[in-house]
Amino acid sequence: MPAAVRRRIEERAEAVGFPALKRAAAEISAAYREGRPVHAGSPAHTAAYLVTRMPATYAAAYAALREVRERVGAVKSVLDIGAGTGGASLAARAWFPDAALTLIERDPKRVEAAREWLPEAAVAIEDLNRIGVLPPHDLVLAAYSLGEMGRFPAARLWLAARVALVAIEPGTPRGFALIRGLRQELLGAGARMIAPCPAETPCPMAEPDWCHFAARVERSSLHRRIKEAELGYEDEKFSYIAVGREPVALPAWRIIRHPQHRPGLIAIETCTAAGLRSERVSRRDGERFRAARKAAWGDGGIS
Ligand SMILES: C[S@@+](CC[C@H](N)C(=O)[O-])C[C@H]1O[C@@H](n2cnc3c(N)ncnc32)[C@H](O)[C@@H]1O
Structure with a gap:
């Protein structure tokens, strides 16, 4: 993540104080492990999310969006669904620095944080389920958010994607099941594979196995203290799919x-x-x- 964003996160965390931060981080970890929505709740929860989760969602989005950049090229606009504190949008800005960003997020506290590092982005504080037609953008991005949405909006997301759609979920059996279902639905609607699959044929992965990848995340010293961790890094496991309107060269x-x-x-x-x-x-x-x-x-x- 950009150094300036990391610094601002540290400042927000300092303002909350370590004991409250640690408690909030433990609650967020438990929710994440159990596949429950991670609520921002208090300033301590927002700060704990920024320290312990946002670097990971950034790293996963950065890895997935690299595939779009390499196979499709630059896009001019990005719509980030369930944008939270803007981790995935920051990754989009790294790969597509000239793209106009639009964030949709229902939680005002998270939006407030996202605005700090993405001041140029258009932001809608809105529940996705209350928006009729999503505004068309070249790239539609849903990072770690579809699993939290009651009514699954795959067809609506695809309709809004002029060039490509990327969805990322935790690299767990549940996260992968969601991505696999989305893959089937989107390919059925005529979407073309960008990544990670080498083909558009039915997914060959059989239970209890699941398809996921890992992105290395540097832990800040504060992150290490909160987690009581020795290692200076962790590997964020994620499942994802990137599809587009046009066929691209796939790896063998x-x-x-x-x-x-x-x-x-x-x-x-x-x-x-x-x-x-x-x-x-x-x-x-x-x-x-x-x-x-x-x-x-x-x-x-x-x-
Ligand atoms: C785990 S966070 C991920 C945030 C961000 N995409 C990232 O990668 O760091 C999921 C976000 O989706 C938002 N969300 C869930 N359901 C939503 C809905 N129906 N409408 C708008 N936002 C929603 C939550 O408020 C939360 O901020």
């Missing part, structure tokens, strides 16, 4: 979990147009082994 495969490294052997699991594939690459494979050593979860490739 995508790595769907951390490659497993053993002495002289690397096991890689990928999703391909022909289904899921498990591959073992040994040192004897020479060039392929050298390439496999660099391969990472989430990478896509052409051959």
